[in-house]
Amino acid sequence: MSREPPHWPKSIRYLSSCQYHASLSHSARSFLQSDPLPQIRLEPQKIRGSGSKIVIRRITDDHHPAYGQFGLFAGQKIAANTFILDYIGEIHSDERPESDYDLSLHRFQTGESVGVDASHMGNEARFINDYRGVADKPNAIFFDYRIANSGELRMGVWSQKDIKKGQEILVSYGKSFWKSRIANVNEGLSSTSVQKQ
C-alpha cells in the first residue's frame, strides 16, 4: 500500500499509479497501456539528494490567489528540464466538467477523449497550482510520455527552469481552463479540464 505524504487530505485516496476507469473503451485502454512505437519511451531520472523533491503545503500568503488551499513546493533545488513526478489519478473517458483536477491526456481520432482526474484519488501533482497571479511565468510543464518497459502513456510534470528549494511549483493550466471556468460558473458548473501544454 502507498504511504500518504504529509498534509494529504483524508477524503482523497492516495495513489502511486493510475487507475483505469470502466468508461474507457477496450481499444483506448490497450493504446494507453502499451506503445506502438517503443523507440520513443523514456525512463525519467529521479533527482538524487537527501531531502524530498516535493512538499505539499497550505498557502498562508493572503496575496496568493489560492490562499487557504494547498500548493506543491520544491523540497530541494530542482534543476531545469528535470522530471519532477507523474500526474496520477483516474484515467477516464466520460465527461467530468465539474472536476478541477481533470487533465487532458489523449484525444483519439474517433472522438474519444481521455483525461486523468485526480479529484477523488491521485498523488502530490494534484496540488500544483496555475502561475497566474503568483509568478510572471510557469516554472514547470505537463508533458506526456511513454514510460520505459511497459510503454504506458503517462502525464509527467517537468521543470522548465531552475526551481529553488521552497519555491512553489507552478504550471499553466491554459487560458481555456480559466475561460471555461468563468463560463461554467455563470452556467452553474465549476470548471473543465486542465490542458497539457
Ligand SMILES: C[S@@+](CC[C@H](N)C(=O)[O-])C[C@H]1O[C@@H](n2cnc3c(N)ncnc32)[C@H](O)[C@@H]1O
Ligand atoms: C488542481 S487544483 C490545485 C490544487 C488546489 N490549490 C488544492 O488545494 O487542492 C486547481 C484549483 O486550484 C485553484 N488554483 C490553482 N491555481 C490558481 C491560481 N493561479 N489562481 C486562483 N486559483 C488557483 C483553483 O481553485 C483551481 O480550481
